[in-house]
Amino acid sequence: MKMKKCGDCGGRAEELEGVTPEGITYRFFKCRECGEETLDMKQLHAVAGKYRALRLYHAKMSQWGQSLGLRIPKELVAKYNFRPNEEVAIIPEKEGIRVVPAAGGEH
Numbered sequence: 001m002k003m004k005k006c007g008d009c010g011g012r013a014e015e016l017e018g019v020t021p022e023g024i025t026y027r028f029f030k031c032r033e034c035g036e037e038t039l040d041m042k043q044l045h046a047v048a049g050k051y052r053a054l055r056l057y058h059a060k061m062s063q064w065g066q067s068l069g070l071r072i073p074k075e076l077v078a079k080y081n082f083r084p085n086e087e088v089a090i091i092p093e094k095e096g097i098r099v100v101p102a103a104g105g106e107h
Contacts, residue, residue, distance in 0.1 A: 006031035007038065021095060024050045072099075 002015035011033025019025050026047040030037045039047070057076060062069045072082060080101075082088070087102040 002029075004029055004040075006034060006036055008036045009034040013038070020047075022051075022054060023095070024054065026050070 004013050004015075005011075006013045006029075009031060011031045013029040013031040013036070015027055016030050017025055017027055024047060026039070027043045028037055028039050029043075057073050059070050059073065062071070076082075082101070088099050089102045091098040091100065
C-alpha cells in the first residue's frame, strides 16, 4: 500500500481506489488524520485519460416512428464486432444503458 504525507495536516495519507459516477475507477490518496482526498499528477493523468476515452464517441438520437434510433460509430462497430441486422440486448443501468450482442445470435 502506497503512503504519502498529507499536504493539509501532515498526517499519513494512504492510496485508495474510487469510482466516479460514470463508472471510471481511479486511484487517490486519503489522509488518515483529516480525511483530505488528493490525486498526484500520475493519478490525475490516468483518470483524465479514461475520461478522454469515455467522451471520444458522440452520437445523436434520431426519430424512427414512435421510437428513437442511435447510430453506432464505425470504430465501435469494428471494436465490438457488431453486424447489420444483429439482435442486441439493451440493459438499463443506473446512469444509462449498455448495448451487448443478444444471446442466440441474429433474428
